[in-house]
Amino acid sequence: MAATNTVVRPGSTKRSTSRWAPTARKLTPYAFLSPTVIVMLVLMLIPVIMVIGYSFMDNVITNKNPVFVGIDNYVEVLNDPVFRTATGNTLFFTLVSVAAHLLLGLGFAMLLNSPLVGNVTKALFRVVYILPWLFTVAIIAVLWRLMLNPNGVINYILISLGLTDKGIEWLSSPETALLAVTFINIWAGYSFYMVTLLAGLQGVPADLYEAARVDGASAFQRFWNVTLPQLKPIIISMSVLDIIWTSQQFALIWMTTGGGPVNVTEMLSTYTYKLAFSRYEFSVASASAVLILLLTMVLAFFYVRHQKARD
Amino acid sequence: MSKEARFRRGITTAVAAAAALTLITGCSSGAGTDTSTSSGGDVTIELAQWWEPELPDGALRALMDTFESENPGIKVKLLSGPYASTKEQLFAGAAAGTMSDVVGLDGAWVSDFAKQGALADLSTLMKDAKYDDSELASTIKVDGKTQMIPVVNFVYPLFTNDDLLAKAGVTAPPSTRTEFETAAKAVTALGDNTSGWVLPLSSEAPNGIQNDVMSWVWSSGGTMLKDGKPDVTNKDVTSAVDYIKSLNDAGVIAPGSATMKEQDKVEEFTNGRVGMMIDSLSHIDLIRKSNPDLKFSISAIPAKDGFTGERGIPYASWGIGVSASSKHPAESWKLVQFLMNEKTNSKLSTLANAFPGNTKSVPDFSSSDPLFKQAFDIYSKGKPANEFVGLPVAEQLMRLFDEQLQAILQGDESVDDGLKKAQDAWVGEF
Numbered sequence: 180m181a182a183t184n185t186v187v188r189p190g191s192t193k194r195s196t197s198r199w200a201p202t203a204r205k206l207t208p209y210a211f212l213s214p215t216v217i218v219m220l221v222l223m224l225i226p227v228i229m230v231i232g233y234s235f236m237d238n239v240i241t242n243k244n245p246v247f248v249g250i251d252n253y254v255e256v257l258n259d260p261v262f263r264t265a266t267g268n269t270l271f272f273t274l275v276s277v278a279a280h281l282l283l284g285l286g287f288a289m290l291l292n293s294p295l296v297g298n299v300t301k302a303l304f305r306v307v308y309i310l311p312w313l314f315t316v317a318i319i320a321v322l323w324r325l326m327l328n329p330n331g332v333i334n335y336i337l338i339s340l341g342l343t344d345k346g347i348e349w350l351s352s353p354e355t356a357l358l359a360v361t362f363i364n365i366w367a368g369y370s371f372y373m374v375t376l377l378a379g380l381q382g383v384p385a386d387l388y389e390a391a392r393v394d395g396a397s398a399f400q401r402f403w404n405v406t407l408p409q410l411k412p413i414i415i416s417m418s419v420l421d422i423i424w425t426s427q428q429f430a431l432i433w434m435t436t437g438g439g440p441v442n443v444t445e446m447l448s449t450y451t452y453k454l455a456f457s458r459y460e461f462s463v464a465s466a467s468a469v470l471i472l473l474l475t476m477v478l479a480f481f482y483v484r485h486q487k488a489r490d
Numbered sequence: 491m492s493k494e495a496r497f498r499r500g501i502t503t504a505v506a507a508a509a510a511l512t513l514i515t516g517c518s519s520g521a522g523t524d525t526s527t528s529s530g531g532d533v534t535i536e537l538a539q540w541w542e543p544e545l546p547d548g549a550l551r552a553l554m555d556t557f558e559s560e561n562p563g564i565k566v567k568l569l570s571g572p573y574a575s576t577k578e579q580l581f582a583g584a585a586a587g588t589m590s591d592v593v594g595l596d597g598a599w600v601s602d603f604a605k606q607g608a609l610a611d612l613s614t615l616m617k618d619a620k621y622d623d624s625e626l627a628s629t630i631k632v633d634g635k636t637q638m639i640p641v642v643n644f645v646y647p648l649f650t651n652d653d654l655l656a657k658a659g660v661t662a663p664p665s666t667r668t669e670f671e672t673a674a675k676a677v678t679a680l681g682d683n684t685s686g687w688v689l690p691l692s693s694e695a696p697n698g699i700q701n702d703v704m705s706w707v708w709s710s711g712g713t714m715l716k717d718g719k720p721d722v723t724n725k726d727v728t729s730a731v732d733y734i735k736s737l738n739d740a741g742v743i744a745p746g747s748a749t750m751k752e753q754d755k756v757e758e759f760t761n762g763r764v765g766m767m768i769d770s771l772s773h774i775d776l777i778r779k780s781n782p783d784l785k786f787s788i789s790a791i792p793a794k795d796g797f798t799g800e801r802g803i804p805y806a807s808w809g810i811g812v813s814a815s816s817k818h819p820a821e822s823w824k825l826v827q828f829l830m831n832e833k834t835n836s837k838l839s840t841l842a843n844a845f846p847g848n849t850k851s852v853p854d855f856s857s858s859d860p861l862f863k864q865a866f867d868i869y870s871k872g873k874p875a876n877e878f879v880g881l882p883v884a885e886q887l888m889r890l891f892d893e894q895l896q897a898i899l900q901g902d903e904s905v906d907d908g909l910k911k912a913q914d915a916w917v918g919e920f
Contacts, residue, residue, distance in 0.1 A: 240585040241606050329745035330683055330763065346683070351748035353900060437694025440748030441896045456578070457886045458919070459602055 227472070234465035241459050252466035262467065264442050265450040272361050272446060273425045277418055279365040284372025285414075289406075291373070292380040312370030320434035323363045324350065350436050353443045360435055360444050364428060372417055379413045380406070412485075419482040423475055447471050533821050534565040538580060539594025541808055541842070542570035544772075549841045557828045564821045583813075584608035591816040592825050595638045595809035597630060597879030603811070604632035605882065610812040612636040615823040625848050626830060630809065630880050638880075640807035641829055642844035644770045645869050646701050647803065648792065649777075651677075652785040654684060654765045663789035667706075667733055670766070670792040674742035677765030686742035688764040689734070690750040691896055696888035697752065700878050701804055702768050703895065706730040708802030708875035709791035715877050720916035722891065723909045729794070731898065731905050738899045748896050760784060770806065771865050772843050778859070788861050790868050802875030803868065808842070845869050883919050890915040 234252050236245035256262050287308050291301050314322070326332045329346035337343045349359040383406065391401045407414075429448035432438060438445040438453070451471065455464035542550045554566040569590055571579060577599060583589035584606045595603070603609050613636040616623055623629065630638040650663045650673075658676035674686025690698040704727075707714055712726025721727075737743055744764050746754070752769075759767045760780045768791060777784060790801050810829060812822045828834055835848040843862060846853060855863040878884040894908040894915075903911070 240581070241602065243607065324749075346745055348745050348748070351746045351750070353748075356749070433694055436749050437692050439691075439693035439893075439896065441893055441900065441902070453886075453889070457889060458883050459581075 230465045231469055233462050234469045236462050238460060238462045239465075240461045245462070248462075252463045253470070255463055256467045256470065261442055261445060262447075262450060265445040265447050268357060268444060269426055269446045269448075271357065272364065272428070273422055275361050276364045276368065276425045277421045280369045280372050280421055281414065281418060283365065283369040284376050285410075287369070287373045288376035288380055289402075291377055308373055309370045311367050312374075314367070316367070316430040317434060319363065319367050320431055323359075323366075324435055327359060351440055353440050356436055356440060356444050360432055363435065364425065364431060367431070368421070368425070372421075375413060375417055376410060379410045383409045415485055416482065419478055419485065423478050423482070426475065426478075427471070532563055532565050533818050534567055535592060535816070535818055535821050535825060536567045536569055536590035537592045537594070537825065538569040538571075538576060538583075538590035539808070540571060540573040540576040541594055542568055543572065545841050553829075553834060553838065556834075557825060560828070561821075561824055564824065566825060580608075587815045589813040589815055591813055591818055591822040593811050593813060595811045597638065597640070597807055597809055597876060598881070598884035600630050600638045600809070600811070600880050601632055601882040601884070604635070604637050608814055609637045610814045610816065610819055610822075612639060612812065612823075612826070615812060615819055615826075618820065619823050619827065621823075621827060625832070625850055627847050627849050628874075632880055638809040638811045639826065639830060640809050640847045641835070642808050642839045642842050642847055643805045643869075643874060644772050644807070644842075644844045645803050645805045645865060645874065646705060646768050646770050647788040647790060647865055647868055649759060649767050649769050650787050650789065651759065651762060651765050652787055654680065654762065658765065660765075663787055664766075664792050665789070666792050666795045666797075668795050671733075671737060671740070671742070674737060674766065675740060678740075678742045683763060685744035685758075685764045686766060687737060688744040688750070688755045688758045688767045689747045690752055690755040691747050691892055691899075692749050692751040692754075693889055693892050693896075694749075695751045696885065696892040698750075698755075699888040699891045699895070700876065701752075701770075701806075702755075703730065703734065703891075704877070705768050705791050705802075705804040706733060708804060708877070710794040710797045711799040711802060713877065719920060720887075720913055722916060723906075723913045728905060728909060731895065731909060734895075735898055735905060747899070759786075768804075771862065774859050774861055775843065788865055788868070790872060801872040803872040805845075805874040805876050807847070807876075807879070808844070886919060887916055890919070 233239045235247055235249060236242075237248045237251075239245045287304075290296065291305055291308070296304075311319070327349035328334070329348050329351075331346075333349070334343070334346035338346070347355065349355050387405045387409070388401055391405050396404065427448055428446065429452065432444055432446050432449050433452070436444040438449040447467070448471075451464050451467040454460045454467060537554070539550075550568060550570075554568060558565055569579075573596075576594060577596070580589060580593055580595075580599070580603070584603055589608055593609075595609075600609070612629070615621075616636070626639060627643075628640055629636045630640070648663060654677050655661075655663070655673060658673065658680055660673040660676055664670035664673045670687075677684055677686040689702050692698070704714055707726050707730045710726070710730075712730070713724070714720070714722050714727050716724070738747075744750075744758055750758075755767055756769060756773050756776065757780075758764045759769070760777050762781070762784060771788070777786065790803065793801055810826055812819060812826065816822050829838065830848055832848055832850045835846045836851040836853060838844075839846040839851060840854045840858065843858065844853075845866060853862065853866065855866070878887065881887060891912045894903075894912040897903045898905055898908040
C-alpha cells in the first residue's frame, strides 16, 4: 500500500480556510437566525419603539413638526372617562369570556372523551362543537348581527314561544349589548379550549382513574383529584393566552356594535382605533396603545414564568 | 472537519447571509417609492380612488384611455380600492410623502389632509393652466386654498314605499314634518313588524348623523354652524332633534337603530319593513335588483311646516384633488380638467348615477332609471347641502353627535343637555 505524503505549504488555500473556519463556525448560527431577527426587528421591535416614541409627542403623522410633551398624552388618556369605561368593559368582556370558554370547553371535552358516548355520536358532536372555531370573525359578526336583529331568528323564536311580545334589540340596547357581544365571543372561542383540553384528557393515564376507583373515589372526586390536576398546566396556559387574546379583541366588537350604543361596548381596542383613525390623534392613540401593551406584558410575564416553571 | 464539510458550511453561511441581505433590501426597496414615473418620454401619473369598483367594469379605464389619447405623453395608472382602504392608503401616503399624484377625496377628509399639507392648492394650478373655473358647480376651500373639486354628487332624497304608504292610507309622499309623522305613524300602525322610518346610528359608521339627522336641519334651510364654527344648540338643530325624539317616542323608528349602518337601512327598506328612508340615489339599482317587486318613489326631504325657502338636500361627493408632493402637478391638473370638462363629466355622472360637478353637464337619462330624472329635478330645484364637507375630523364630529343623540333617544338626557354636550365636544375638536 502506497503511503501518500501531503505537504502543506505556508500560505496555501487550505491553511487560509482553516484560519477562517472557527469564525465561520461561530457566525453560521447567527446567519441562520438573521432573517428571523431582521423580520422581528423590522415588523415588531421598531414599530413598538416608534409607537412608544410617538406617545410622548404632541401629535405625529398629521403634524409635520411634532414636539416632545412628556407624559401629557398618558394623563389625557387616563383622565378620559371613556377610557375608564372601556377598561371596565374590557375587563368584564375578558373575564366572563375566559371563564365561560373554560367551563364550556372543559364540559364538551369531557363529553367527547366519555366512554358512555358512541364513536359515531362523538365524531358528529366533534364536528358540531368545532364549527364556531372554523368561521372567521367577519362571518361570525354578520351571522350574529342577522340572528340578533330585532326581526331575526332569535327574536322570532322568543316571540313564538311567548317569552317576549316584541323583538329585543340585543345589540342596540344599552342593557343587553355588552352581554350580547360577550355571548358571541364565548360562542366563537370555546372550541379552541375544547380541542386542547380533549387532547389533554386523552393523555391522562387510565391507571390513575383505576387507582382512584380502587380507593373508592366518586365520579366528582375523580374529576377533582385526577382530571383537574392533570389538566392544570394546560388550563393555566390556555387561560393566560385567552385573556391576552380576548382583551385585544377588536374585529368582533367593531363589526357588531362599533363600541355603541353610548359606549356600553367600548373596549380598549376600539377606543384606541377611534383615537387614531377617527380623530387622527395618533400620539394619544399611541399612549393608549402603550398602556394596553403594559397590561398585556404583565399577563405575558405570568405566562412565560408559568411556562418556565413547567419546563 | 473535512474539506467537504467546511465547504458545505461556507456555502450554507453564504446562503443564510444572502437570505438576510435579500430580506433587508426587500424591506427597504418599498421606501421612498416615486409614485409618478417617466419612461420613454411618457409621464405616468397615479390616480388613487374608490370609484372604479363602484362603476361598471372597465368604465373608468376607458375614460383614462380617452384622456391618454387626447394627451399624448401622459399615462394614467389607476390605484383602486374600497372607500375605507382608499382613505387609509391616502393617510399613509400623506404621512410618508408618497401620496398618488391625483387623489379621489371625500369632503369629510379634506380638512385633515389640508392640515397635513398633503394637498396642492388647486387655485394655483388653475391659474397656471389659465383655467376658467366658472363651470365648476362648487369647490372646497380650506384656509382660502382650493383643496377639492366635487366631480360628481350623490344626493340623498326621501325614499317612500308606495305599497306600504297606500296600505296605510297615505296617498302622496310627505312634504312637511307633520305629514311625515302622520305617514310614519300610519305605516307603523299596520303592524307585522313594519315601521314608519329607519334611522341608522351605528357608531362604527356614524354617517347617519350627516345623511339621516342633519338632513332634517338642512331641508328646512337650517344650519349647524355659525361663522364656520359649531352651533348645534341653535334652534334649527334643536327643532330637528326634538322632532326625531318625538318620532322615537311615538315608536315609529325601526328597532335596532343604535347599531344600524347604512346597508342595514337599505336592507330594511328593500325588504318592505319600513315605509320611508333617506338614502343615496346610488342605491336605486341595488334596491331594484334585490327586490324587483318593490314599488317606491323619491321626493324632497320634508321641511318644517310652512317653510317656503329653498330646500337643502344632502349630498356626498366623489371629490378630486392633487397631491402636494406630486412631481407632475401640471399633468395631474390636466387629468382633473379632463374629468371636469362638460363631456367627460356628463359621461361620468351618467355612469355613476350621480349628478355632475360641471354646471353645463347633463346626465344622459335616456337609458337610466326614471327616478334619476325625477331626482335631478329635485336636485335642480333645491340646494345641495352638506356642512360636514371641509370640517376637521368630520367623522369624529358625527360620532360625538351620535353618542349624544343615542343618549337623548334612550331618555338618558334631555335634548338641550345632549346638544350642549355635543356642542362642547365639537368645540373641543375644532
